[in-house]
Amino acid sequence: MSDLNQQMAVRYKNNFLKEIEEQAEMGNWVKMCMQCGVCSGSCPTNFHPGWEHPPQEIFMMIRAGKRDEVLNSQSMWMCTSCYNCYVRCPRKLPITHIMHGIAEYAYRLGRAPKMQPTLHLSKAFWNNCTKNGRVNEVKLTQSLYFKDGLMAGIKMGLAMKDVALGLVKAKRLNIMEALGGGHKCKDVNGIHKMLAKARELEAKRKGRQPA
Amino acid sequence: MARKEYAFYPGCSSQKGASASNYLTSVESMCKTLDIKITEIPDWNCCGASISYAEAGELPRHVMNARNFALAEQHLPGQEIVATCAACWLGARESKERLEHNSVLMADTQEALKEAGLSIKAIPEIKHMVEVLIEDLGYEELAKPVKKPLADMKFAGYVGCQTNRPFGIHGESFENPVYLDKLIETVGGEAVPYDQKVTCCGGALAFSEPDKAQAQIKDIIESAYDNGAEMIVTPCPLCQANVEVYQGQINKKYGTKFNMPVLYYSQLMTIAYGGTAKEAGLDGNVIRARKLEEFASK
Ligand code: SF4
Numbered sequence A: 001m002s003d004l005n006q007q008m009a010v011r012y013k014n015n016f017l018k019e020i021e022e023q024a025e026m027g028n029w030v031k032m033c034m035q036c037g038v039c040s041g042s043c044p045t046n047f048h049p050g051w052e053h054p055p056q057e058i059f060m061m062i063r064a065g066k067r068d069e070v071l072n073s074q075s076m077w078m079c080t081s082c083y084n085c086y087v088r089c090p091r092k093l094p095i096t097h098i099m100h101g102i103a104e105y106a107y108r109l110g111r112a113p114k115m116q117p118t119l120h121l122s123k124a125f126w127n128n129c130t131k132n133g134r135v136n137e138v139k140l141t142q143s144l145y146f147k148d149g150l151m152a153g154i155k156m157g158l159a160m161k162d163v164a165l166g167l168v169k170a171k172r173l174n175i176m177e178a179l180g181g182g183h184k185c186k187d188v189n190g191i192h193k194m195l196a197k198a199r200e201l202e203a204k205r206k207g208r209q210p211a
Numbered sequence B: 001m002a003r004k005e006y007a008f009y010p011g012c013s014s015q016k017g018a019s020a021s022n023y024l025t026s027v028e029s030m031c032k033t034l035d036i037k038i039t040e041i042p043d044w045n046c047c048g049a050s051i052s053y054a055e056a057g058e059l060p061r062h063v064m065n066a067r068n069f070a071l072a073e074q075h076l077p078g079q080e081i082v083a084t085c086a087a088c089w090l091g092a093r094e095s096k097e098r099l100e101h102n103s104v105l106m107a108d109t110q111e112a113l114k115e116a117g118l119s120i121k122a123i124p125e126i127k128h129m130v131e132v133l134i135e136d137l138g139y140e141e142l143a144k145p146v147k148k149p150l151a152d153m154k155f156a157g158y159v160g161c162q163t164n165r166p167f168g169i170h171g172e173s174f175e176n177p178v179y180l181d182k183l184i185e186t187v188g189g190e191a192v193p194y195d196q197k198v199t200c201c202g203g204a205l206a207f208s209e210p211d212k213a214q215a216q217i218k219d220i221i222e223s224a225y226d227n228g229a230e231m232i233v234t235p236c237p238l239c240q241a242n243v244e245v246y247q248g249q250i251n252k253k254y255g256t257k258f259n260m261p262v263l264y265y266s267q268l269m270t271i272a273y274g275g276t277a278k279e280a281g282l283d284g285n286v287i288r289a290r291k292l293e294e295f296a297s298k
């Protein structure tokens, strides 16, 4: 168990709802859910085998104090940010952001499922775009394919070869970006300082040690 | 002076050599015809997109957008911000809304911005290019420069998620927005009925959960064929890429024979305004829109 996980489990004892309300982005909305099920019926990933638990169930589990089941769940990570649930919820819960917020919190606690591909994508994307201020699409793609090691990366690369070649031919994927070229902000330094400050302030506001 | 001026936020995908560079090409041509001046926000940074949520957390995400607001305010005072990417527009609007409604978040944001020598006074309005077209100009104005109506061409107007939800275009319904169909008709094309108009393409999960995303993409393309469309049109760079580039893989997996071009509204408009295939960025489509290319050269 990570320190933060321990620290929070102790702080909130048997009140997981309160923990989510105070620690997860938009978590204070969870108690407003009236369990109507509209979100579950609206979620695209529910139509294809995807969710273990749709939003409605996750919210119920939070209220029932099922801390381990929620934090370890794959469900939040399946959210595509389509905002279907968000615009349809009769109680106006910002469901998309609550799902993201719970996922993020699970990750901070070290409780997210191991090798979760969307978590990996989220990390890769953010690290990629904040490094130079803008996304380097080639490096992003590389870091996604090679996450499971060299062989897996080559296999994935081959499977995606036609996709990539099509984009290169259409001048929409610039392989030179792999060599350290690519798009950059001028004030990368300022961006890094600004983000460091933001992380510090966020940790302070939530009563956590900065990462 | 141009009839309208905006601080332009192209976003990462619309840069030169990036996955939506042809979107940018066509937007520039379209704006030139419509006498809209767009000036890139100097040194703008990535909006973080929706997918960065887990690593970024809350404040860092808003701070990234806030830096762009501050730069726009400082260098292009009085101008509204216009974004062409659905995710950029959504991310920026979300940040604006949260910061304006939460003084703690705003105070923290200002403190972080100080580290980059910036500050915010009033966050400018943030528009999607489609809003500029239909709200600031209006369909009538958009029809005026049409030189070559796209007659005999059938399009499926694929709106997708993030230009539609949660903010959407003013006055449009989330379940059946009609602005894209109207834009198609404004330039002389036929908008076929299309039941997958607002279905999610899987977004960023096309990378991390390809099987699930491709199952959704298959529905989107299939419905376009079923309704007699020859091409799909969209306002979103991620929708465009997802629906276009995985058709080969979907064909392999499902035994389909998809080969449907996926275009931006701005490409249609550029061609209808008499622009060349190059000015419309048609050479940037992976599945080439031959019919439109031939039409443009006539
Ligand atoms: S739609 Fe809203 S109120 Fe209904 S179950 Fe989902 S979150 Fe709860």
Ligand code: SF4
Pocket (backbone or CB within 6 Å): A039, A042, A043, A044, A045, A055, A078, A079, A080, A081, A082, A083, A084, A085, A086, A095, A096, A099
């Ligand atoms: S935003 Fe996420 S949780 Fe809501 S319907 Fe879409 S995929 Fe499901």
